[in-house]
Amino acid sequence: MIYTDTDQKDWLQLLPWLTLSLIPGLGPIKSSQLIDKFQHPSQLFSASFNQLKSIIPEKLASLLVNAHRDSSIQKQLHRIQTWLEASQAHAIVTPDSHLYPKALKELPDAPVVLYVIGNRQLISEPQLGVVGSRRPTPNGRRVAREFCEHLSRSGLVITSGMALGIDAAAHQGALGCYGATVAVLGTGVDQVYPARHEDLYQLIASQGAIVSEYPLGTKPFAGNFPRRNRILSGLSLGVLVVEAALESGSLISARLAAEQGREVFAIPGSVLNPLSRGCHKLIREGAVLVESPDDVLIELAPQLHGVMNEFSPSTSSRKETDPLRLKVIEVMGFDVVSADQISTLSGIPFAELSVVLTEMELDGVIESTSGGFIRLG
Known part of the structure; x- marks a missing residue:
């Protein structure tokens, strides 16, 4: 076995899936049709040209029959094999893997392979x-x-x-x-x-x-x-x-x-x-x-149900009880407004307003931006 990982197929098992995915112009829908007919990609590459052309165009059938002699595909396969060997964080998930998401597999154009770097468990x-x-x-x-x-x-x-x-x-x-x-x-x-x-x-x-x-x-x-x-x-x-x-x-x-x-x-x-x-x-x-x-x-x-952490209503929305802050929030809405506009609309003197705006910005209630201030919550 070239690539050893308990969550992955060995190279020989991955090879048919990868080869199928690398056929130019085939795509996931036609690939899915072929797999439905032949059950597994490994069966495709022992099928005859006549068997294949009854499902897909002759050009694609010819590419499949000759894939093992296609230098471009073989070069790509070598690159993938080298990449897999380079790190245990590298993985390829195929539809016959328990890690392949069930909901994704049900799509008519489900990917033939998924390349993954990192925690492959997350995709399920x-x-x-x-x-x-x-x-x-x-x-x-x-x-x-x-x-x-x-x-x-x-x-x-x-x-x-x-x-x-x-x-x-x-x-x-x-x-x-x-x-x-x-x-x-x-x-x-x-x-x-x-x-x-x-x-x-x-x-x-x-x-x-x-x-x-x-x-x-x-x-x-x-x-x-x-x-x-x-x-x-x-x-x-x-x-x-x-x-x-x-x-x-x-x-x-x-x-x-x-x-x-x-x-x-x-x-x-x-x-x-x-x-x-x-x-x-x-x-x-x-x-x-x-x-x-x-x-x-x-x-x-x-x-x-059964997989989500317990949650409680969000506490991120701060309750503003200060009368001046409430007045500022009321006149701001959620659009960018200048300090002068806020002062005019709220009736708060500019000097007093500057202090309130600074405190609100430090508390993460508003943010200074081009043209004035914008409410964040």
């Missing part, structure tokens, strides 16, 4: 997908981080795509409380994208799991990311959308989740914020409106 545990804008507002980033910290403490694995913005905030929320998080990539698991997330990638690899269906070395390609979203939603019990424009990849993830029978959650926002419009659209179409992490937990509770 209860997960919540979290998606949103790559350019969120400060409030959106804060909400994503705090929601995911609370949800992670309650026992959910936070799953996202390691993109800029909301994805990163979601992973950071889970990591910040030493919770579990999974990053589903649109590249090979050996690629860091975006490059500025090198540190985040390393943290997830060491404390969570990096997952992809794409072969090692696969670079960022626009078409890969919508495809990977079906895995993100397929792994999850539901998908939470934090901020999203109307034309947004996050809405694709939400649509896929709904089609897969997963719950869709959306956080509402200001009507003046373009990044709220995607969430409002989802809510109009039937997504669950959530105002706190507990709304998500209550909705998912029937599916989490």
Whole structure:
């Protein structure tokens, strides 16, 4: 045995699955059709050309018959074998493994293989997908981080795509409380994208799991990311959308989740914020409106019976009892407003207001941003 690990198949058992996944143009749907017919990939490579072409196009049938002589495929297999041997943190999970998530396996386009770096057990545990804008507002980033910290403490694995913005905030929320998080990539698991997330990638690899269906070395390609979203939603019990424009990849993830029978959650926002419009659209179409992490937990509770940590209503929303603070919060709403506007609307003298605003910012109630202040809770 070349790769020894109690949670993985040996190399000879992995080989048929890997070879099938590397056939150019075959894809998961046609692969699934072949496996349904022949029961196991190992049977495919002993099948005749005529048997294969009755199910798939002749060109693909020819590639399958000649896969063992294809130098490109053999080179990729050698690279994968070397990668597996390099670290016990490296794994490949196939549909015949007990680690392959049952819900993911039921998809008509389920991945033929999953490359994993980190804790491979996490991909079978209860997960919540979290998606949103790559350019969120400060409030959106804060909400994503705090929601995911609370949800992670309650026992959910936070799953996202390691993109800029909301994805990163979601992973950071889970990591910040030493919770579990999974990053589903649109590249090979050996690629860091975006490059500025090198540190985040390393943290997830060491404390969570990096997952992809794409072969090692696969670079960022626009078409890969919508495809990977079906895995993100397929792994999850539901998908939470934090901020999203109307034309947004996050809405694709939400649509896929709904089609897969997963719950869709959306956080509402200001009507003046373009990044709220995607969430409002989802809510109009039937997504669950959530105002706190507990709304998500209550909705998912029937599916989490016996596996979720006990939770109590969130205490992160501070009760403001100071009359001046209450007045400031009342006039602020959730939009960016200047100190002058707050002073005018609240009737609080500017000198007195400056002290109140400083205290509220130190307490994490508001945040200073371009153009003034924004409420955080």
